[in-house]
Amino acid sequence: MKRRNTPQKQAILNLFETCSSAYNQDAIEKQLYGKMDRATIYRILKRFCEDGILHKVLGDDGIAYYAKCKSCEHENHQHNHFHFQCEDCNELTCLKEEVNLNLPEGYEMKNYNCVITGICPKCKQTIK
Incomplete structure (x- = not known):
């Protein structure tokens, strides 16, 4: 089923296209300040x-982070790789x-x- 692409979805996609690390929801909200609500x-x-x-x-901090999939599809969604979280800057890659x-x-x-x-x-x- 093809889903409709909205300006809000595109804004979030654009954010992930330009980053090399994962974002938590708070970081996404700060990047998109005023463009959409938390829900x-x-x-x-x-x-x-x-x-x-x-x-x-x-x-490791108990917070959910989101990263762009490299080769996943709706039916085949696997992530058999490790993630690294810096204890200093808290960035997760x-x-x-x-x-x-x-x-x-x-x-x-x-x-x-x-x-x-x-x-x-x-x-x-x-x-x-």
């Missing part, structure tokens, strides 16, 4: 996750390398979400 942003993020446009990652996990016999993996915490290269330079 509209939430509904669009939820729909984009369902449609394979974005994926949601629960950060998708790591490009896919990881294959071997589960014990009898277990069937659908998807996994792993967040590695530490210091990102940008913050590491400012610490030196």
Whole structure:
């Protein structure tokens, strides 16, 4: 089913096209200040996750972050990669390398979400 593209949806898509890290809802609201309300942003993020446009990652801080999917489709929405969250700037990024996990016999993996915490290269330079 083809969904209608609204100016609000396009504004959120444009935001994710220009970023290299994941955004939480508060950061999205700050970037789009005055263009739409919190409930509209939430509904669009939820729909984009369902449609394979974005994926949601629960950060080490307990906050949901959203990142643009690279090769997902509505029927095939998988994210078999790790995420890195900087303990200094709190930025959460998708790591490009896919990881294959071997589960014990009898277990069937659908998807996994792993967040590695530490210091990102940008913050590491400012610490030196």
